[in-house]
Amino acid sequence: MEFQQKAKGEKGMNETIQNMANLLPYMVEPTITAIKLFFLTLLIGLPLGMVLALGRMSKLAIIRYPIQIYNLIMRGTPLILQLYLIYYQIPKWIQMYDPDFRFDRFTAVVIGFSINYAAYFCEIYRGGIQTIPKGQYEAAKMLGFTKGQTFFKIVLPQVVKQVIPPLGSEFMVLVKDTSLAHVIGVAELYLFSTNQMATRGSMMPVVMAGIFYLIMNWIVEKCFILLEKRLSYYQ
Numbered sequence: 518m519e520f521q522q523k524a525k526g527e528k529g530m531n532e533t534i535q536n537m538a539n540l541l542p543y544m545v546e547p548t549i550t551a552i553k554l555f556f557l558t559l560l561i562g563l564p565l566g567m568v569l570a571l572g573r574m575s576k577l578a579i580i581r582y583p584i585q586i587y588n589l590i591m592r593g594t595p596l597i598l599q600l601y602l603i604y605y606q607i608p609k610w611i612q613m614y615d616p617d618f619r620f621d622r623f624t625a626v627v628i629g630f631s632i633n634y635a636a637y638f639c640e641i642y643r644g645g646i647q648t649i650p651k652g653q654y655e656a657a658k659m660l661g662f663t664k665g666q667t668f669f670k671i672v673l674p675q676v677v678k679q680v681i682p683p684l685g686s687e688f689m690v691l692v693k694d695t696s697l698a699h700v701i702g703v704a705e706l707y708l709f710s711t712n713q714m715a716t717r718g719s720m721m722p723v724v725m726a727g728i729f730y731l732i733m734n735w736i737v738e739k740c741f742i743l744l745e746k747r748l749s750y751y752q
Contacts, residue, residue, distance in 0.1 A: 537721065537725060540713065540721070540722060540725060541725075543709070543713075544706065544709065544710075544725065544726070544729065546704075547704055547705050547706045547708070547709040547710075548706050548729055550623075550698075550703065550704060550705045550706070551692075551695040551696075551698075551705045551706045551733075552733070554623075554626060554627060554630065554695045554698060554703075554705065555691055555692060555695055555733075557627045557630075557631070558627065558630040558631050558634055558691060559634075559688070559691075561627070561631035561635070562630070562631045562632075562633075562634040562635040562638055563635075563638055565631065565632070565635040565638075566634070566635040566636070566637070566638025566639045566641070566642055567638070567639075567642050569584055569587070569588070569635055569636070569638075569639035570638075570639045570640075570642035570643040570646065572584045573585065573588070573639055573640075573643050574643060574646065574647075584639070587636065588636040588639055588640065591632060591633050591635070591636035591637075592633075592636050592637060592640075596629065596630070596633050596694065596697055597697055597700050599629050599632075599633055600625070600626060600629040600697065600698075600700055600701055601700065601701070603620075603625050603628055603629045604620055604622065604625040604626075604629075604701045605701075607620070608620045622701055622702055622703050623698075623703055625701060626698045626701065626703050630691070630694070630695075630698075634687065634691060637687055638684070638687070641680050641683045641684055641687065642676065642680060644679075644680070644683075645676040645677075645679035645680040646672065646676050648676075648679050649672050649675055649676065653667075653671060653672070654667060654672075657671050677748065678748045681741060681744055681745050681748065682741075682745075684741075685737070685738065685741035688737050688741070689734045689737050689738065692730060692733050692734050692737060693730055693734070695707075696730075699711075706726050706729060706730070707726060709722070709726070710722040710723045710725065710726035711723065
């Protein structure tokens with residue numbers, strides 16, 4: 518009896534491993550889509566966030582207040598609603614002037630993610646810049662540095678060190694948020710796994726997707742740990 522139970526257990530385990538192996542080739546493409554979305558969001562969102570941060574600290578109210586409102590809207594409303602608006606509503610407004618205008622689904626997702634995360638990056642950058650003592654600006658001015666030289670050679674290297682931990686957290690959230698792309702039909706990892714779950718009647722595809730997200734976030738965490746060590750000379 519015990520032998521039969523053990524044999525059944527081994528058979529079930531072998532079947533599970535086989536099913537996982539069969540799924541893996543089909544998960545490559547949606548995983549690549551999620552990774553592409555992750556990197557394109559950073560490519561656009563990180564520099565845009567810095568521009569917004571500098572504008573957010575501007576002495577000109579005409580620049581500062583619109584950015585404050587922008588950040589409030591982007592951070593205060595769900596990303597899902599923003600994706601719906603960008604993909605379904607904005608094209609309708611543009612088509613009033615250009616009837617041939619169309620939005621590719623993936624492009625719409627990249628734009629939505631980029632402008633949303635730029636608002637978060639903006640506040641992270643701003644917090645980092647404001648931690649730099651004003652005395653350093655005054656000392657740089659006395660040494661003959663221009664404002665640009667002061668920012669890029671003195672302030673920015675220190676800001677990078679300050680913002681690494683919160684940026685790391687945002688990067689990990691972004692990895693998970695790529696699953697929201699499914700709301701407008703982008704075939705990424707989450708959408709694939711839920712479709713497979715419905716087809717197969719098994720939780721295995723979703724569990725495997727969760728493992729993929731976990732591995733990606735583990736890589737992100739390790740990268741930021743190494744980066745923090747490289748920048749430890751600022752301590």
